């Protein structure tokens with residue numbers, strides 16, 4: 001019986017395990033994890049902290065019995081210490097410190113990501129939290145229930161910082177977001193990111209950009225967050241959301257090759273440089289469909305897909321990962337921001353001849369109540385006319401996620417911007433317009449950059 005071993009019981013690891021069992025029900029599949037929360041949606045943590053999700057157990061994609069029902073053996077609370085690829089052995093530490101070994105025929109590294117710890121003194125202080133694991137979320141919940149938290153600082157204006165600002169406001173806490181870049185959500189062009197900043201401010205969040213935190217001091221009066229200019233801000237709680245990095249230490253020690261991003265270098269079958277060792281999810285790089293090379297884009301959506309491809313190939317298949325576009329969406333209070341593909345600057349550095357057009361279009365017919373404008377930016381290639389990427393912001397009711405996904409599908413298929421016009425998209429006055437906003441945005445691009453558009 002083939003022995004499949006998977007390190008990491010989160011999105012990538014469990015997706016792979018399920019796929020192996022679908023294809024080869026007779027094989028032995030063991031998933032081993034240092035933690036005790038297999039297959040939980042860490043993406044849901046901000047909504048647990050906001051209290052929109054009432055119980056942490058509800059964040060499980062699948063319960064332990066549901067996973068085991070598929071014939072998958074879970075080994076929890078066991079931290080892998082090293083891999084010996086020559087002997088095909090992994091060694092892990094039991095809770096009592098004793099070492100045990102397991103042998104494998106095929107191994108998947110699905111060790112995920114870890115919070116980036118910025119160069120800030122005092123991040124280890126009581127009341128300062130990172131948010132990566134279910135355990136982190138539970139610690140924040142406990143702290144909020146045991147302390148009178150009236151104010152919080154969120155260090156980092158990325159999507160997790162935005163979600164946490166929203167969550168803490170929903171808990172009745174005064175929130176300040178501290179971001180060292182000139183805008184929040186730097187994955188978007190500044191014009192669109194400013195829409196999200198306004199939404200934060202509308203909800204009484206103080207946003208300080210160009211604000212580089214250097215130190216957090218704890219005193220009897222709470223936490224003091226000091227920036228590079230020596231300015232001082234007090235808060236009862238601090239969330240550090242400074243980004244993620246790949247968790248690669250055991251892989252690197254075993255001789256698994258890393259890519260230039262520092263994550264595990266994989267081919268499109270999710271194979272590493274070592275025989276019968278695969279990698280997937282936040283520990284690995286991902287093939288970018290537009291720039292046609294590996295990049296680091298740690299996302300839950302990508303991890304599930306990569307895990308499934310790895311599982312299929314571990315089970316003897318020949319699946320190839322079709323590539324990431326970096327499609328992502330975030331809801332911040334009543335605003336939604338989304339993107340897919342490349343922005344103009346990214347496209348230019350990838351060697352394209354990009355041009356961008358912006359358009360504000362109604363999300364549905366204006367005569368029907370509550371029509372709102374979505375702002376859409378389309379980036380296309382001047383030479384080929386092909387779509388390269390899109391960004392949009394709009395109201396939560398404006399189906400921004402559906403609309404970015406239309407453009408993500410167009411991008412996947414290498415469509416020209418002019419051809420978005422031809423898509424047969426749905427229309428009813430309360431939900432759309434005869435030309436959907438994404439088509440209006442495509443029209444704007446064609447009008448501006450295609451000389452024969454008339």
Ligand SMILES: Cc1cc2nc3c(=O)[nH]c(=O)nc-3n(C[C@H](O)[C@H](O)[C@H](O)COP(=O)(O)OP(=O)(O)OC[C@H]3O[C@@H](n4cnc5c(N)ncnc54)[C@H](O)[C@@H]3O)c2cc1C
Nearest residue numbers: 008010011012033034043080111112113281282299300301
């Ligand atoms: C707050 C938050 C919100 C997010 N929201 C979104 C979102 O809205 N959309 C989206 O697409 N993505 C989102 N993400 C990102 C997404 O959650 C990750 O991309 C995804 O969970 C990665 O899955 P993974 O399986 O690669 O690894 P991880 O989820 O990082 O899991 C890795 C597992 O490996 C285990 N492990 C690591 N080292 C060892 C070892 N030595 N021994 C044993 N076990 C080990 C860990 O215990 C862990 O369980 C969010 C992330 C966070 C933190």
